[in-house]
Amino acid sequence: MSVQISVNLSNFDMLSSCFDCLCEQYPEAVKQAMMNVAQDILATADTLVPVRTGYLKRTLAVEQPSNFHIKIKATAPYAYYVEFGTRKMSPRLFLTNSVNQHLNEFAPEIAQQIQDLLRAKNGSVLLICFLAVLR
Secondary structure (H helix, E strand, C coil): CCEEEEEEHHHCCCCCHHHHHHHHHCHHHHHHHHHHHHHHHHHHHHHHCCCCCCHHHHCEEEEEEECCEEEEEECCCCHHHHHHCCCCCCCCCHHHHHHHHHHHHHHHHHHHHHHHHHHHCCCHHHHHHHHHHHC
C-alpha cells in the first residue's frame, strides 16, 4: 500500500485576498514555486526515509496535478506501514515530517516567483509593497 501526502494551495489560511488574486493572475509562477518547494520536501524525505534495501527510497516521487496542488509520495507497497506504523512497529513519518518542515516556505516562494516575473515585466512596485506586508 503506497502513501501520498497532498498539499493544496487553496487550503492555506495564510493567503490574503490580494495574495490569492496574484496567484490566480500568475499561475505559472505559482506552479514553479510549488515545484521548487516540493523538490525541497523530496530532498528532506530522501534523508529521513529509513533504508534497509533502498527500495522505499527509490520510490519517492513528486506529482503536480495542477498549478496549485502537489503530491509527495512513496509508491513502495509497504510505504504506508513504514510511514504510519503497525501495532508492532512505530511510525517513521518520513513524508509527514518532510512536508511539515517545509510548509512555511510556500508563501515566500510563491511571492518570490511572482516578484521575479513582475520584475521581468517592470511591474514590481505593487508586489514589493505587498511582500513587505506578507513578511
